[in-house]
Amino acid sequence: MDILTLLPFIVLIGAMFLMTRSAKKKQAAAAQMRNDMQPGTGVRTIGGMYATVKEVHDDTVLLEVAPGVHAIYAKNSIGAVLDDAEYNRIVHGDDQELDADGTVVPDDASSLTGESDDVEVAKIDLAKDDAADDEPEDAEVKDVKDAKGESKTDGEADSK
Numbered sequence: 001m002d003i004l005t006l007l008p009f010i011v012l013i014g015a016m017f018l019m020t021r022s023a024k025k026k027q028a029a030a031a032q033m034r035n036d037m038q039p040g041t042g043v044r045t046i047g048g049m050y051a052t053v054k055e056v057h058d059d060t061v062l063l064e065v066a067p068g069v070h071a072i073y074a075k076n077s078i079g080a081v082l083d084d085a086e087y088n089r090i091v092h093g094d095d096q097e098l099d100a101d102g103t104v105v106p107d108d109a110s111s112l113t114g115e116s117d118d119v120e121v122a123k124i125d126l127a128k129d130d131a132a133d134d135e136p137e138d139a140e141v142k143d144v145k146d147a148k149g150e151s152k153t154d155g156e157a158d159s160k
Contacts, residue, residue, distance in 0.1 A: 034075045037061065042087025046079040050091050 037043065041053050043063065051063035054070060061073050088094040 033081050034078050037075075037078065037081055042082040042084065042091065043078050044080045044082060045073060045077050047077070048079075050082075050087065052087075 037053050037056050039053050039055060042050065043053055043061075044050050045063075049065060051065045051071070053061055054064050055062035056075075059075055061075055061078060063071050063073055065071050082090070
């Protein structure tokens with residue numbers, strides 16, 4: 001056999017090996033993240049719910065989804081373990097990065113245009129023009145003769 005005939009198969013097997021290797025690395029990292037969970041840390045489930053870990057068991061996790069409300073979830077349903085700053089920013093709205101002297105965003109967009117009220121704004125007239133109503137759309141109908149010499153008007157189709 002020639003090496004050029006085997007080359008596509010070798011490339012295909014190499015690509016499959018690299019894809020499975022990276023998938024296994026991602027699975028191992030996710031399993032390690034779930035095993036490193038400690039009570040008191042904030043998590044996000046794969047469904048998008050944010051909660052605090054209360055107890056960690058072999059295959060399950062007890063989460064506090066609201067003060068006094070506990071739910072048992074499978075460990076595989078934990079999508080991400082969040083650090084305290086990110087969890088507080090998302091859940092409680094605490095954001096230390098914002099300062100009070102920052103840019104203030106107005107409630108309406110009128111102040112963002114940069115034009116004052118004194119400037120006249122060109123308005124588009126959307127009313128129908130009366131002059132356009134006087135002219136018919138298509139006043140004349142053209143007679144067309146087909147191959148058989150029969151006369152027909154525009155828009156008529158041949159029927160067979």
